[in-house]
Amino acid sequence: MRLSQYFLPLLKETPADATIASHKYMLRAGMMKQNSAGIYSWLPLGFKVLKKIEQIVREEQNKAGAIEMLMPTIQSADLWRETGRYDAYGPEMLRITDRHDRDMLYGPTNEDMITDIFRSSVRSYKDLPKNLYHIQWKFRDEVRPRFGVMRGREFLMKDAYSFDLSAEAARISYNKMFITYLNTYARMGLKAVAMKADTGPIGGDLSHEFIILAETGESEVFCHADLVNMPAPGNIDFDSDLQPLVDERISLYAATDEMHDAEAFSKLPKDKQLSARGIEVGHIFYFGEKYSAPMNAKVMTSEGKEVIVHMGSYGVGVSRLVGGIIEASHDENGIIWPKSVAPFGAGIINLKVGDDEADRVSEELYSKLSAAGIDPLYDDKPDRGGVKFSRMDLIGLPYAITVGPRGLKEGVVEIKNRATGDRLSLTPDAAADFIISEFAA
Numbered sequence: 001m002r003l004s005q006y007f008l009p010l011l012k013e014t015p016a017d018a019t020i021a022s023h024k025y026m027l028r029a030g031m032m033k034q035n036s037a038g039i040y041s042w043l044p045l046g047f048k049v050l051k052k053i054e055q056i057v058r059e060e061q062n063k064a065g066a067i068e069m070l071m072p073t074i075q076s077a078d079l080w081r082e083t084g085r086y087d088a089y090g091p092e093m094l095r096i097t098d099r100h101d102r103d104m105l106y107g108p109t110n111e112d113m114i115t116d117i118f119r120s121s122v123r124s125y126k127d128l129p130k131n132l133y134h135i136q137w138k139f140r141d142e143v144r145p146r147f148g149v150m151r152g153r154e155f156l157m158k159d160a161y162s163f164d165l166s167a168e169a170a171r172i173s174y175n176k177m178f179i180t181y182l183n184t185y186a187r188m189g190l191k192a193v194a195m196k197a198d199t200g201p202i203g204g205d206l207s208h209e210f211i212i213l214a215e216t217g218e219s220e221v222f223c224h225a226d227l228v229n230m231p232a233p234g235n236i237d238f239d240s241d242l243q244p245l246v247d248e249r250i251s252l253y254a255a256t257d258e259m260h261d262a263e264a265f266s267k268l269p270k271d272k273q274l275s276a277r278g279i280e281v282g283h284i285f286y287f288g289e290k291y292s293a294p295m296n297a298k299v300m301t302s303e304g305k306e307v308i309v310h311m312g313s314y315g316v317g318v319s320r321l322v323g324g325i326i327e328a329s330h331d332e333n334g335i336i337w338p339k340s341v342a343p344f345g346a347g348i349i350n351l352k353v354g355d356d357e358a359d360r361v362s363e364e365l366y367s368k369l370s371a372a373g374i375d376p377l378y379d380d381k382p383d384r385g386g387v388k389f390s391r392m393d394l395i396g397l398p399y400a401i402t403v404g405p406r407g408l409k410e411g412v413v414e415i416k417n418r419a420t421g422d423r424l425s426l427t428p429d430a431a432a433d434f435i436i437s438e439f440a441a
């Protein structure tokens with residue numbers, strides 16, 4: 001993309017209501033624009049990142065055997081009446097009446113709808129287990145939408161729903177998602193810790209929130225320090241027994257403030273007691289027959305007996321992750337994107353637009369990097385060097401190649417690594433090869 005042709009409306013001033021880094025930088029870097037409280041347009045730069053995050057989430061769900069579909073944002077209140085949730089949900093639900101006076105709602109979640117889809121076609125134990133998911137916009141009329149995409153009213157969520165024959169089988173489905181989540185966040189450069197979460201009236205131990213540590217996080221969390229740097233399991237066979245991998249993690253203390261047990265925590269070695277703030281980037285939950293019983297979602301067992309299916313749901317805050325990644329990775333100059341989610345792989349800064357040699361070398365780099373799939377952003381605007389450098393730092397691409405007359409006299413361009421600040425002077429060809437090899441790694 002040539003910057004002169006792109007749509008990148010940067011802000012010079014930070015809007016007064018933006019108090020945390022991700023909110024400030026997303027507005028300043030032209031990633032999004034607020035349309036009303038907690039409701040945003042995703043501008044081209046932000047939209048690219050959102051799509052990359054979504055794609056990582058999708059690939060990891062698919063690896064674990066979950067199947068993608070798409071349910072509507074607008075739902076009929078009837079299904080929610082069947083489960084009793086239409087009255088129970090409270091003012092967070094946006095209720096709508098259509099022209100025929102039918103009660104509708106903008107979905108805050110989809111358990112009721114997916115259970116209806118399931119019960120209308122699945123009859124036999126032979127079709128289980130199943131895990132169906134979609135990546136769809138949700139609306140929750142939060143009392144205090146704040147921190148930009150962190151707590152929006154409209155937000156993008158991946159929500160998966162598992163169906164199993166028994167509580168034991170449901171645990172296997174749960175474990176698959178538990179492991180998948182760790183892999184998903186690791187691919188985005190995040191260190192997420194699974195923390196024990198409230199199971200409410202369902203009881204049991206199958207509810208975890210996935211938390212990334214950040215000073216600006218909304219939740220207070222407590223965990224064993226070793227969990228933070230424990231590597232994600234990576235490529236594993238999802239049909240194998242995942243319980244040992246799960247146990248390795250849940251045997252160490254980790255809880256959000258609602259579930260915190262100060263006494264148990266105090267028994268950890270002092271240097272392992274980590275109390276911090278965190279951002280909830282995902283939440284997995286086993287809820288048994290909570291929706292399947294009132295909605296009569298049953299299957300026939302091999303013995304010819306009808307049983308109510310056991311369900312779980314698994315959410316990832318896709319749009320919140322855009323902010324979460326920025327909270328985890330930025331400095332005073334702007335965002336520092338991990339390669340896997342960066343909106344463009346590299347920037348090319350032409351310091352002297354109009355100079356034959358600078359233009360020629362920049363164009364060559366642009367074609368070479370484009371052909372290699374790096375998706376470069378070429379700053380071909382006639383601005384001063386200082387403006388170009390700070391703009392590139394703000395939007396946070398992993399690498400920037402500076403092409404200027406001074407370097408070109410020596411036959412070199414300069415690569416800057418945004419994360420480390422390291423600089424390298426290389427010939428234009430070597431510079432392109434270097435960046436291509438960094439992305440291949």
Ligand SMILES: Nc1ncnc2c1ncn2[C@@H]1O[C@H](COP(=O)(O)OP(=O)(O)O)[C@@H](O)[C@H]1O
Nearest residue numbers: 149150151152155280281282283315316317320
């Ligand atoms: N208002 C919101 N804005 C952005 N993301 C949200 C919001 N509410 C929830 N999420 C994301 O969706 C995931 C699943 O939501 P869920 O656990 O059902 O919500 P909650 O924790 O509010 O009960 C959360 O872990 C979070 O990452």
Ligand SMILES: [Mg+2]
Nearest residue numbers: 209280282283
């Ligand atoms: Mg939650």
